[in-house]
């Protein structure tokens with residue numbers, strides 16, 4: 334940037350009109366966050382008030398940082414971008430609230446075990462603020478120049494300070510056509526620290542079970558992650574008013590999501606609610622550059638932004654053998670064409686919900702089963718079932734259909750092991766989970782079916798022999814996998830073939846106190862970037878063999 338250096342430090346409106354005639358440059362800034370690209374949003378209007386296309390002008394910026402710290406000095410402050418107005422006159426540190434002041438004070442005393450300043454603590458209450466004061470910030474300290482680039486990435490040193498940006502528009506021949514009023518940002522907030530590590534729970538009976546099942550399991554474990562990452566199109570202020578806007582923004586959430594996903598170091602990743610543009614612009618670049626190979630399938634909605642399922646596997650461990658997708662809309666239309674629905678139009682209206690599923694077959698490259706015929710392949714499925722609680726019939730219809738397709742794929746390949754992940758939008762007590770788990774649906778749990786889309790209850794069955802990995806390892810499904818201000822419940826599951834996949838360990842779901850953190854809010858919040866929690870399990874996979882297929886449910890339950 335050649336002209337950036339000589340921009341005057343104090344820019345006024347006069348300069349703008351002097352240098353240009355009358356183009357107007359309007360600058361808007363977001364919340365700056367440590368480590369996240371911070372772009373200014375600019376709008377340029379010409380002499381006639383019309384918008385000037387950004388390509389015909391180059392916008393140059395210069396960044397400053399305030400010399401005085403503005404944010405709260407308490408390291409666990411829940412209001413990290415609020416101006417600190419309470420000052421400890423003894424050491425000059427400022428806090429955003431009496432609570433932060435006291436917490437910082439307690440922390441300091443704990444660390445240094447100094448009792449000399451106890452006298453301050455006893456004086457702090459709302460009426461008597463002898464040692465604290467409320468003082469406006471003065472500009473006397475001035476500003477320090479920090480960058481001449483258009484995009485600035487705030488550093489750790491910027492946290493707690495505010496930034497100021499000065500921008501100007503330059504024509505292709507180098508003439509300054511407009512200078513914007515300088516703009517101050519909110520206080521730079523630190524990138525939220527990762528949530529505390531989740532503990533890995535290992536089923537103490539898994540070795541015994543392996544022996545009882547009489548099967549040769551492949552001891553090199555496979556780690557599976559299933560995670561609904563909350564698409565940006567659904568991450569609205571209306572749905573999640575308790576989450577600070579900056580933490581809800583995609584530019585911040587994507588960084589925290591990626592950090593979390595990579596930390597699990599899973600061999601197989603099944604993501605749901607991956608927005609299509611974020612797949613191409615972000616996830617694809619980040620994950621497929623790190624040894625993963627992936628397949629993306631968007632929902633079938635035609636208009637507007639859409640999300641979908643994204644299934645990835647580590648290239649060094651697996652090779653893709655076959656891949657299928659299911660578009661539930663297409664299946665519904667195909668069934669309608671055969672006149673199988675009694676109320677054709679009503680049934681279609683009810684069923685066309687755009688949901689999709691992915692079914693792929695992978696060959697293991699590193700297992701010790703490659704000598705066993707068919708023993709080194711497995712089937713992997715990923716889905717996101719329709720969400721609306723008023724549509725339990727549609728959820729069951731989608732799940733039933735998907736299970737039929739999975740049976741076809743698995744049987745065609747001599748009963749290869751199956752791993753089936755997803756957000757099923759169904760609680761453990763609901764028909765969808767009953768079908769997955771017990772291979773049938775009872776009359777009592779069968780949902781209301783206003784458009785007669787479901788077959789007779791005795792035909793809603795399968796024989797895939799599935800168990801839920803979490804329930805198998807811990808004895809129960811998690812208490813919740815979705816934890817928001819308007820809903821708390823278990824909706825996500827990892828299902829595996831009980832005869833050939835042995836779930837060994839799971840990452841436990843954090844407790845409510847950990848989830849809610851110091852800001853005491855449901856999800857998403859500053860440390861948990863989605864409304865769902867990631868499920869992560871380690872399994873051992875056995876080769877397909879005749880013995881495995883003859884194991885009955887009863888034998889299996891004998892522990």
Ligand SMILES: [Zn+2]
Pocket residue numbers: 405406407410411412413428429430433
């Ligand atoms: Zn504070």
